[in-house]
Amino acid sequence: DVKVTQSSRYLVKRTGEKVFLECVQDMDHENMFWYRQDPGLGLRLIYFSYDVKMKEKGDIPEGYSVSREKKERFSLILESASTNQTSMYLCASRGGLQSEQYFGPGTRLTVT
Amino acid sequence: LAKTTQPISMDSYEGQEVNITCSHNNIATNDYITWYQQFPSQGPRFIIQGYKTKVTNEVASLFIPADRKSSTLSLPRVSLSDTAVYYCLVGPLYNQGGKLIFGQGTELSVKP
Numbered sequence: 001d002v003k004v005t006q007s008s009r010y011l012v013k014r015t016g017e018k019v020f021l022e023c024v025q026d027m028d029h030e031n032m033f034w035y036r037q038d039p040g041l042g043l044r045l046i047y048f049s050y051d052v053k054m055k056e057k058g059d060i061p062e063g064y065s066v067s068r069e070k071k072e073r074f075s076l077i078l079e080s081a082s083t084n085q086t087s088m089y090l091c092a093s094r095g096g097l098q099s100e101q102y103f104g105p106g107t108r109l110t111v112t
Numbered sequence: 113l114a115k116t117t118q119p120i121s122m123d124s125y126e127g128q129e130v131n132i133t134c135s136h137n138n139i140a141t142n143d144y145i146t147w148y149q150q151f152p153s154q155g156p157r158f159i160i161q162g163y164k165t166k167v168t169n170e171v172a173s174l175f176i177p178a179d180r181k182s183s184t185l186s187l188p189r190v191s192l193s194d195t196a197v198y199y200c201l202v203g204p205l206y207n208q209g210g211k212l213i214f215g216q217g218t219e220l221s222v223k224p
Contacts, residue, residue, distance in 0.1 A: 043214035090155050099205045103155025
């Protein structure tokens with residue numbers, strides 16, 4: 001079974017802090033994604049990566065950056081957290097010749 | 113990218129067949145239709161995918177008319193454990209990164 005793990009299930013940070021969300025997948029997938037999920041808005045794509053050190057902006061990249069130094073790990077970075085970044089963050093991965101995305105359990109981030 | 117429209121919520125009873133329709137008027141020629149299921153506090157999980165006509169697996173069926181401007185997810189004989197949010201996605205199958213759009217989803221409530 002594909003396993004996608006995220007570093008924390010729950011996280012509380014203060015406004016202005018730098019926040020790192022880590023995601024690791026164990027299936028050697030080329031593609032990895034970061035989404036945020038908010039009530040009434042569904043899932044929205046923040047960034048994705050289709051190879052090591054490669055990244056592309058999704059629909060809502062403002063206020064976020066990403067890092068992919070190794071194939072199995074994709075990090076989402078909030079350079080200076082703000083209260084409007086309080087959300088559920090979901091990581092996903094997908095193999096190069098697959099269409100199905102495998103999601104992690106999510107990190108519920110609260111910025112106070 | 114094609115936008116999708118689904119009912120916000122649906123109610124059903126155990127043992128009934130549930131049909132959830134998704135509208136995607138601007139679907140492109142190379143777009144596929146994919147459905148995901150999400151339980152509370154979990155990431156979404158792939159259910160089914162299709163391009164045209166009908167696709168069936170052990171979980172659900174997917175009906176796509178000839179014009180492909182809509183699709184219907186059919187869940188046979190639902191149980192309480194099928195209570196979840198169901199997302200309809202439209203996008204290319206193998207493009208780099210996979211720019212899929214998650215709409216608001218349909219919250220299905222199955223009652224005893």
